[in-house]
Amino acid sequence: MSKTFKIGIFGLATNEQNTLGSIFKLATSRPRQYSVVGPPERATAEIILVDVDDADALNEWRSFDVHNKIPVVNVTKTVPAEGAGKTYLRRPLTLKRVLETLDKVTIEAYKFVPGKIGDEEMPDEAADNTRQSLEQVPRSGIKALVVDDSLPVRKSMEIQLGLYGMEIDFAETGEEALEYIQKDTVYDIIFLDLMLPGIDGYKVCKEIKSHKLSKNTPVVMLTGKGSRFDKLRGTMAGANVYLTKPVEQEKLKEVINEYIPSQASA
Numbered sequence: 001m002s003k004t005f006k007i008g009i010f011g012l013a014t015n016e017q018n019t020l021g022s023i024f025k026l027a028t029s030r031p032r033q034y035s036v037v038g039p040p041e042r043a044t045a046e047i048i049l050v051d052v053d054d055a056d057a058l059n060e061w062r063s064f065d066v067h068n069k070i071p072v073v074n075v076t077k078t079v080p081a082e083g084a085g086k087t088y089l090r091r092p093l094t095l096k097r098v099l100e101t102l103d104k105v106t107i108e109a110y111k112f113v114p115g116k117i118g119d120e121e122m123p124d125e126a127a128d129n130t131r132q133s134l135e136q137v138p139r140s141g142i143k144a145l146v147v148d149d150s151l152p153v154r155k156s157m158e159i160q161l162g163l164y165g166m167e168i169d170f171a172e173t174g175e176e177a178l179e180y181i182q183k184d185t186v187y188d189i190i191f192l193d194l195m196l197p198g199i200d201g202y203k204v205c206k207e208i209k210s211h212k213l214s215k216n217t218p219v220v221m222l223t224g225k226g227s228r229f230d231k232l233r234g235t236m237a238g239a240n241v242y243l244t245k246p247v248e249q250e251k252l253k254e255v256i257n258e259y260i261p262s263q264a265s266a
Helices: 016-025 040-042 055-065 095-110 124-134 151-162 175-183 202-210 228-235 251-258
Strands: 001-011 032-036 047-051 073-074 086-091 145-147 167-171 189-193 219-223 239-244
Touching: 001 016, 001 055, 001 095, 016 032, 016 095, 032 095, 047 055, 047 095, 073 095, 073 145, 086 095, 124 239, 145 151, 145 175, 167 175, 175 202, 189 202, 202 219, 239 251
Parallel strands: 001 032, 001 047, 047 073, 073 086, 145 167, 145 189, 189 219, 219 239
Antiparallel strands: none
């Protein structure tokens, strides 16, 4: 899954704007891309760059911000010591600084992580950068259990659910999942793979739904199978919803918003 984020600019010298354009062209092969919109379209932007070293640009942005609440990156030569809580991009503008800063905003503000659950694992460097950004996400108090024997799926779920500030337990087998349940651990949502070594997902789901503390917990079946029979069997086992892998990020978001409504506005 790829997406191009629109960037609005207040201030910045012509050479810096040209630098941004060059950086964005070099990054067109990435799943997360950026493009600059002109002044008339700044209200449609998803990220705003403000030259906070330019008083006129800063004042113009303040007037704009009254009616357009868009995530802001402050461009400056010197990041102030009291800059906590704000996002800064330090001059000079380099490819690494620009992309890392903008990527961080897309993760924190828009919960955007390229790829699908069940796809191949993202490169280590990209995963590390994403996890560093997730450390800044406030904890939501939501607790999830992910049951899947695939390491790439578990890592992807760690990132995707981490965007919502969830606390996550992981199990590689059905037996391990049931150990969590039998310890009377209370979960707000459970993601359960169908094809597991040992006890399969159907049997695990039935056990979850028969336990006193987890019988009302939403169970999301994750599987590579997508036939009507499989979905019917999953429903009969007590699954609340059935997602076919690789799971698209938007589909996962819809499920979270449906079964954990408090996360819809997170």
